Amino acid sequence: MTTHEGTFCLVLHSHLPWLPHHGTWPVGEEWLYQAWAHSYLPIAGLLRRFADEGRRDVLTLGVTPVLAAQLDDPYALRAVHEWLGTWQLRAQEAGTLWRGRERLADLAAAEYRAATSALEEFETRWRHGFSPLLRSLVDSDVIELLGGPLTHPFQPLLDERVRAFALRSGLADTALRVGRCPEGIWAPECGYAPGMERGYAAAGVRRFLVDGPSLRGDTASARTVGESDVVCFGRDLDVTYRVWSPKAGYPGHPAYRDFHTWAHEVGLKPARVTGKHVPPRHKEPYDPALAADTVRTHVKDFVDTVVARLRELRARTGRESLVVAAYDTELFGHWWHEGPVWLDGVLRALPEAGVRVTTLRGAIEAGHVGGPVQLPASSWGSGKDWRVWDGEQVADMVGANTELQRRLLALPVARGHRDVVADQAVVEAMLALSSDWAFMVTKDSAADYARRRAREHTERFDELAALHRAGDPAAAERAAASRARTGAFGRLDARDL
Template identity: 80%
Template sequence: MTEPEGTFCLVLHSHLPWLPRHGTWPVGEEWLYQAWAHSYLPFADLLSRFADEGKRDMLTLGVTPVLAAQLDDPYSLRAFHEWLGHWLLRARHAATLWQGDDLLSDLAAAEHRAAENALADFESRWRHGFSPILRSVMDSGVIELLGGPLTHPFQPLLAEPVRSFALREGLADTRLRTGTTPEGIWAPECGYAPGMESGYQRAGVRRFLVDGPALRGDTSAAHPVGSSDVVCFGRDLEVTYRVWSPKAGYPGHSAYRDFHTWAHEVGLKPSRVTGKHIEPADKAPYDPALAADTLRLHVKDFVDTVVTRMRELRARDGRSPLVVAAYDTELFGHWWHEGPAWLEGILRALPEAGVRVTTLRGAVEAGHVAEPVDLPASSWGSGKDWRVWDGEQVADMVSANSALQQRLLALDIPRGHRDGTLDQTVTEALLALSSDWAFMVTKDSAADYARRRAADHTARFDELAALVRSGDPAAATTAERFRALANPFGRLDARGLGSGS
């Protein structure tokens, strides 16, 4: 048997902020249900099919606790079921409206089949939420699961007690849902500050992701960080950016379905990208056959890119190389309609090209660990520093979050019986500290919604904290009212804040 060209790890990061009961269209629950229908359903189906085929160690999957909570939440399950029904009705209406146009008529029929299949899949496999599905594919060995802190906060900007609590509770929440505590995490936004590896080691985390520039581009092996036993893996941007970069990538090809163009009378996307500067009204109709031909070319291009990169690294370093490509799960299906088919294509084609496909754990076991490194402060955001989350555009939010943490740590939390009001008080603070809000403001993506969400959760925290301090009996009923809006983590126990255990 010939030696593999090298080892390839696909890492996917699945995350949305808490959205149920916090707005609908265009930002809010609609965001959740679109990603659920077009990314999470087909991706879970792919993993289940891999499991049925007996495949093992196919990829590393990060699922944030706050996303898992939404995909298990009874309200979300009921509302998403209704959303799928409306999708089916929209497709039926499109079939009537688009009669006489061959491409659009075929698209309406395909959309109807997709909605029917999604509805049947949801009703048969998702009745009890995502966690049973996730546990099943984990038990089959198809994936390695990565965890993370509860609400996806940007960890470098957290006070150490808050950072430790969010991570401990996040890992514990994942264990509750899946039966396993992850050994690795996707650090939110790949955010890192020197010394964070010590906290990871105390929490039992053995590996995490950084972006390639944090390793000065030397991503061909994992590295222990500082004097710890925790290893970091870096994204290989030369390979990763073939798919998605700040400026280019496969999803922008003219043949693929256009994400931004809607036929508002039916709520469907009828166009292909056509061209970057083409107005929506002038875009060509989506042609699935043309997209499928393009997809095959992009699968081959990616495989060729990986093999070429591995040969370059082997020639440079004289050892078997590692290539890590990492993306948001929501890119595949939600943002890029053809993405799930592309994922399946490359995961089947890479082994045929002589590439060993495995997980981050598998890469460590195969010996892809080099010398220790000292990492700089970094992220995977613009500039590869922290500017997205602590830049001038969000300076007021950074200041507000810092003050919020001080008030959070000043809470008088008795060590006696558990107090549900305090649990909700802490929950509201953690929801306010989600990294998504600053990202959305900096990127001017539903910035008003993001600012309102951060402010609302902060205000709820302050209202509860004041009622608790005063001993007001209204604290319990107020907490119950807020819990009806956001109760992601039933096991969160405020007594653990600052306890270090």
């Protein structure tokens, strides 16, 4: 029998709110296309290479239904293709402008090669959207796929009927796209309220993520929740924060590319971090060779961190233990330029260091399940409670969402046939309930945009609901206009409420 230092699970959570037709810069569609080009394309390429090598159970990948819908949307597919071509042209223009400035000229050439490669990848593998590619990764067992509620709502604040509808509809949407229903979910914002495991069990969900403090830091094994057979996994924050700490995480290293500094004349990022308190005009030019050396150092550091943690847990528990590190997919490539290369290095180096690398499903099969636990109300956000989504700064939004759900549940729906007006009204309500809007307000990140988006979707719901209730002949036309902007879920059926 092969012995291991222990088991490591990497979980990536891929999510953006619905963005097509809702603004462009600096949030809106630009946000989607940057994440698509710099995170989703390289991560999918990395996973495909692992699959071609015969690797199985490499990582657990969460893809929210609302993101999957965008990556399959015909308008978004055309627009990102144009964006990739524009990236190539911007790099070409930078080469002209920066001629004679050695490091910047080299950077422009590297950007041109990256844009050209991304275009080729998109045109050959993404022409029909993300779902065919994602299905191939699921079918090859290189990943375990996690689903989630339809539009990533903060579930503890939802009426139970709305919560159940959002989860059922989200799982059904994923099953439609990839051919099978996920058994696990990344609970939006890792939000949990006592008793939610019963709803998970009813929907066929067998496992979900919580943050480490929900388990009082005891994340060395998964745990069944309450009296159910549903299993929760906790993020190991000691390991996860090695990467994702705002104070000392890898992406803030001086050698890495600076996310916030732009050369606006060409729309490229030419600088390295240099220092946390160095203003943009004084930052050093990006040096790919220096960054590559730093990546190798950070791969080794992370592997050493995981091994040390597993040995510590084994000494404490007397048995082989589990470490779960979980991150937003968009961290790798979009926020942290060097992230995909680091990820490749870590996933190759950990098995060489004697660590079993697998999925959440694989961790259960390896026996990493402990006894039942009673989870507290919790999330991954500030304070590990609900304050980000239910705090004073967003009290008005919470109240508006409560009233919206009341009106949603009162929406009259004919039972005998699909009703396109009611269907689209429900889509608008679900988009209004996305957890992103409250998060962006509380964190003061494009707060005006977030408030406007929540308000617009609520107003569209109310308009469609009023027209529908009145039997107004204009209702179908207004629903079609709404669907042209937010036609995210053609399968959604209001009767399922």
